[in-house]
Amino acid sequence: MGVVFPTPAKSMSSPLLKTPLNEVHRAAGAKMVDFGGWDMPVQYSGLLDEHHTVRNAVGVFDVSHMGEIEVRGPEALKLVEYVTTNAASRLAEGQAQYSALLYSHGGFVDDILVHKVADESYFLCVNASNQDKDFAHIAAANKDSGFDCEVEFASPKYAQIAVQGPKALATAQKLTDSPLSPIRYYWFTDGTFAGVPARMARTGYTAEDGFEIYVAPGNAAHVWNAIMDAGAEFGIKPCGLGARNTLRLEGAMALYGHEIDASIHPFEAGLAWIVKLEKGDFIGRDAIKDKRDSITRRLTGFEMRGRGIGRDGYEVAINGSPAGWVTSGSPGPTVNKNIGLCYLPIEHAKPGVQIEITIRNQAVLAETVPTPFYRRAK
Amino acid sequence: MSYPENYRYTKEHEWIAVEGAVATIGITDHAQAELGDIVYVDLPAVGKTLAVGDSFGSVESVKAVSDVYAPVSGAVVDANTALNDEPGILNSDPHGSGWLIKISLSDAAELDGLLSATAYEEYIQAEH
Incomplete structure (x- = not known):
């Protein structure tokens, strides 16, 4: 069969980069793939199982490649x-x-x-x-610009572990004396986690509650194991990049190289909310400052109506005419529909529009819908 | 999961079981494990004639879609429509009830170039 299996590491011209948890993943039987030059776990127990575990309990992700x-x-x-x-x-x-x-x-x-x-x-x-x-x-x-400050490439100083799901707070709190409950979404605190110095941020990429824990690489395996132990009573599972992708897609969160890249600007991507034109000059401001109300295409959610999955890069047509392309598409395991995001001409970039996605040379019907596809109950 | 000794295998991760002039074709346990949770299986209509290397359908998992190619030539005499409703059978029983199609062999000599179970297992070991 024509499966494009991940390129084996040994055939790469340059060795894959490894996170400090690489041996932990391999020992646990994770399926590893080349992800942008990194040897990363794509799944452990299975993508769907991991996805549901994060939605219903708690999962843990190695995101030290960030x-x-x-x-x-x-x-x-x-x-x-x-x-x-x-x-x-x-x-x-x-x-x-x-x-x-x-x-x-x-x-x-x-x-x-x-x-x-x-x-x-x-x-x-x-x-x-x-x-x-x-x-x-x-x-x-x-x-x-000559500002009086220094910029440090600090990646070698940090491993990052994401603990995500409705039981993430209960899991993480067992490992730190810092009160985590008062930390609001998109706030963080520095303290001790599993006995080692850590930055604990209430952030994530799963559309669930959770924390992203930054620790020194040498402490990563210890912290990972401590999280697995602390979450055992809630059924915690290690999760791979496969589930990370379906979780973020249900939340309609952008992924670089898919929804956004050098050819897309923030208003097209539906990210006007992170552009503060009034704050003063910033790189790119001049190019986009007059485009807020004059974009010609916009990122739009869709659900498949016909049988099939509109995947990344597939062409989108409206009434038979080329209209755009799919940036991400997948089954949505929680919403139980085949979902995706696509760029469409601005006049069609609204819910309720019938679109056709070319799936293996066949036009399959889909319909635009509001995003996100999934929103957690508060 | 073991690879049945009486099957033949391809480097494209398919298996072929021959009974008389009919070959049953499926994907290997290794293939289903690489694909992950399978959500759709598209199969050809009965009667379609396949040449070696023709794409006869596709297997789609949560994260990827893969074409399936004919390892031998012949006409399709049966397709496993149970997979339409329960594609997960391909994950749970790839060498048995997860078979894809049956074809009437047009040239039994085409089987000669295929791999034995031992050779296939050595192949996937070396691939990793």
Whole structure:
């Protein structure tokens, strides 16, 4: 059969990068794949089982491949404001925000999380496959602008473990004296977790409650095992990138390289809420400042009506005419429908439009719907 | 899961069981494990004629879709329509009730180039 199986590591021209938990995954029997040059677990017990475990109880993800960049110094905020779209000035100490780095032409360098550690210290979490590019982008902007601050490529200092699901709080709280319940969504605290120094952020990529725990790489295996033990009473399971993708897609959260890339700007991606034009100049602002109300295409959710799954890259037509493309598509295990996101001309980018997705040379009916596909009960 | 000794296998991860002039074709346990949870199976209509290498259908999991190719030539005499309603059978019993199609062999000599169970197991070991 024509399965494109993951390329075996030994045939790669350059060795795959490994997280500090690589041996833990292999010992646990995870199926490993090459994910943007990283040897990562795509699944453990099975994608659907892991997906439902996160929705109903708690799952744990190794996301140590994600990158970290630290900006420190008297003008750290000025640099962060200059390279990101959201208003970092509005952050309080211990607060995080979703934001983006743009090129001067307005396309995405990356989507990122900005954490304010202190007045002169910001911690950025960026996508794994973009981290070198992001660092170069920010460092160049710092050099050009002459701000009084330093930019550090901090990825080697951190492993990151995500604990996600309705039992994530109960699981994580067993491992720290820091009160986690008062930490609101998109806030964080620094403290001790499983006996080691950690940053505990109430963030995630699953549309569930949960925490993303940053620890030193040397402590990662210890922390992972402690989380597995603490969550055992709730039925915790290790989860791979496969479930991470279906969970984020049900939440209609963007994935770089799919919904967003250098050819897409934030208004097209439905991310106007992370663009604060009024905050002052930032890289990309000039290119997009007049586009908020004049976009020609927009990211739109759809559900399959016919039999099939509209997958990434498939063509979308309306009344037989080419109209756009699917950015992500998959079964939605919780919503129990085949769902996806696609770019459509702005006049069709609204719920209730019949579209046709070309699946293996056949036009299969789908309909645009509001997003997100899944929203957790508060 | 063991690979039946009386089956033949391909490097494209299919198995072929021959009984008289009819070959039953499926995907291997290794293939279903690589694909993960299977959600759709598309199979050809009975009567369709296949040449070696023709795509005769597809198997779709939560995360990927894969074409399935004919390892031998012949006409389709049966398709496992039970997979339409319960595609998960392919995960739970790939070498048995998860079979895909049966074809009437047009040239039994085509079987000669296929792998034995031992050779296939060695092949997938070496692949990993």
